[in-house]
Amino acid sequence: MFIKTENEIVSLMPTARWSRPQQLYGYLEEEERVALEPLLGAALYAHLCTECERLRESYTDITSTTISPTGKARKNPAVPYAHVTDRLNDISNGNLSADASEPSAEDSDVTAEDLQTVRLLRICQQIEFYKMLAHKAGLLTVSFNEGGGMNVVSADGYDPADDKRMERVAKDAYMSAGRAVDTLLLFLEADAKGDRLFTSLWQEADAFYLHRDLLFQTARVLNEYLNINGDRMTYVSLVRDIRFCQNTYIKPRIGAKLLKAIVNYSNGLESDATTTSDGETKNPIPTNAAEELLSMLRTALAFYVDSRRTTLTPSKERLLQRDAMSDAQQAMAMACQYVEDNLSALGDAVIDTPIYNQVKEREAQKERDAKNVEEAKERQAREARELRHKKLFTAFPATYHIPTTNIK
Numbered sequence: 504m505f506i507k508t509e510n511e512i513v514s515l516m517p518t519a520r521w522s523r524p525q526q527l528y529g530y531l532e533e534e535e536r537v538a539l540e541p542l543l544g545a546a547l548y549a550h551l552c553t554e555c556e557r558l559r560e561s562y563t564d565i566t567s568t569t570i571s572p573t574g575k576a577r578k579n580p581a582v583p584y585a586h587v588t589d590r591l592n593d594i595s596n597g598n599l600s601a602d603a604s605e606p607s608a609e610d611s612d613v614t615a616e617d618l619q620t621v622r623l624l625r626i627c628q629q630i631e632f633y634k635m636l637a638h639k640a641g642l643l644t645v646s647f648n649e650g651g652g653m654n655v656v657s658a659d660g661y662d663p664a665d666d667k668r669m670e671r672v673a674k675d676a677y678m679s680a681g682r683a684v685d686t687l688l689l690f691l692e693a694d695a696k697g698d699r700l701f702t703s704l705w706q707e708a709d710a711f712y713l714h715r716d717l718l719f720q721t722a723r724v725l726n727e728y729l730n731i732n733g734d735r736m737t738y739v740s741l742v743r744d745i746r747f748c749q750n751t752y753i754k755p756r757i758g759a760k761l762l763k764a765i766v767n768y769s770n771g772l773e774s775d776a777t778t779t780s781d782g783e784t785k786n787p788i789p790t791n792a793a794e795e796l797l798s799m800l801r802t803a804l805a806f807y808v809d810s811r812r813t814t815l816t817p818s819k820e821r822l823l824q825r826d827a828m829s830d831a832q833q834a835m836a837m838a839c840q841y842v843e844d845n846l847s848a849l850g851d852a853v854i855d856t857p858i859y860n861q862v863k864e865r866e867a868q869k870e871r872d873a874k875n876v877e878e879a880k881e882r883q884a885r886e887a888r889e890l891r892h893k894k895l896f897t898a899f900p901a902t903y904h905i906p907t908t909n910i911k
Contacts, residue, residue: 505539505555505565505627506531514566515632527635530642534634538680539627542687542739544708547701551627554620562613565628570621574613619700626687633680640673681736688712688735710739715770718753718801719745728805741808748807752831753800756839758856761849765800768793792848799838806831 506512512519512527540548555565562569562576570576613621636643692712695702705711712721712735719725722738725745731737754762768788810827842849842858853859 504528504531504535505551505624505631507559508564510564510568511566511628512632514564514568515628516636530635530639531631534631534638538634538684539631542630542684542708542710543627544705544710546707547704550701550704551620551624555624558617558621558624561617565621565624567625570613570618572622574615574618576613616700619694619698623687623690623701626683626690629683630680630687633676633683637673637676637680640669640676644669684736685734688739709742714742714745716766717742717745718749718766718769718797718804720770724801725805728801729809741812744808744811745804748804748811752807752835753804755857756835757800757842757858760854761842761852761856761858762800764788764852765793765797769797788850788852789848792845792850796838796841796845796849799834799841803831803834803838806834 506515506527507524509524512524535548543551558565558570688710691701691705694700695705695712706713714720719728719738722731722733722735725731725738725741726733731741749762765788806827810824810831839858842853842856843862846853846859846862
């Protein structure tokens with residue numbers, strides 16, 4: 504569990520008073536399972552759980568108080584465990600210096616890998632805590648007592664929050680959790696493009712930023728064709744629809760071979776279809792043709808995906824979905840026509856694809872039709888000659904007779 508101590512709770516919400524953080528474990532565990540594990544994937548989530556326990560043994564807490572962003576860590580648990588209010592009082596009373604919460608020169612250095620893990624865990628803590636607060640704010644204000652039913656929780660020195668303030672707290676917590684989710688995905692994306700400390704584990708998750716088997720590999724690419732406001736979580740939620748539409752509507756039309764070649768081109772890779780079984784490399788798809796076809800296929804795929812989104816009222820949904828599907832079919836027809844008109848420009852990747860076979864079948868049929876026409880003409884000419892010969896020998900009576908004699 505990523506949040507276990509009072510100081511970790513206080514670091515996320517300075518006004519919190521939880522002397523027994525284990526009271527929140529059930530809520531926090533639920534958010535880990537529902538909100539965090541799908542983003543991290545089972546492998547990375549298990550790895551971070553293990554790392555969290557190891558780091559706690561070394562640094563007491565996973566907070567900026569114990570491990571600062573500069574990479575310094577305190578070994579003395581007295582200051583980290585002190586409540587924020589108590590620490591501020593100690594500073595004001597002169598018991599602690601004003602920089603007591605900052606690492607000093609005597610503090611130990613944290614390894615670069617541990618520091619990155621701590622940064623990732625801190626983001627996970629924000630998601631987990633703020634999601635819990637947004638979803639459970641109402642439950643945290645009541646107690647369930649044996650024989651007494653539900654009672655309102657109160658505390659000395661605090662005024663109860665009214666409904667409006669409770670609603671504001673839940674809304675702020677929800678917004679904070681959303682920003683933390685985006686921060687998490689950005690952090691893991693940056694790691695995947697840099698140190699790659701977590702990439703091998705994270706790439707098993709559905710939320711992995713790069714889906715090399717799709718025409719829309721990232722949220723940024725999808726946002727160019729379908730407005731998702733740059734929200735990575737929206738992209739994550741649409742990955743299954745993208746894959747379904749790509750495999751259902753596009754792959755059967757242009758063929759797996761050409762689709763793979765275009766996907767590989769979009770990833771900056773040479774298509775597998777350009778390499779023969781003997782290892783001989785053939786010419787890849789020319790850049791101009793591949794770029795044009797990629798744009799057309801992405802346009803069609805965006806409309807197909809849009810036709811599956813459900814964000815409006817039922818009546819408007821049906822109308823917009825019908826329009827999106829109509830636009831998708833038109834865009835797909837244009838892409839198929841482009842492939843048909845540019846078979847030679849697309850190179851070896853298009854050979855033996857459905858469109859290629861259809862064109863070749865039409866050409867073969869055209870040749871067969873032309874041959875049948877030629878054979879029909881020859882047959883008609885032969886029959887005409889035979890008819891003329893027949894008329895020539897039957898139109899006139901015989902003029903020669905064999906003489907006959909009477910022998911007595």
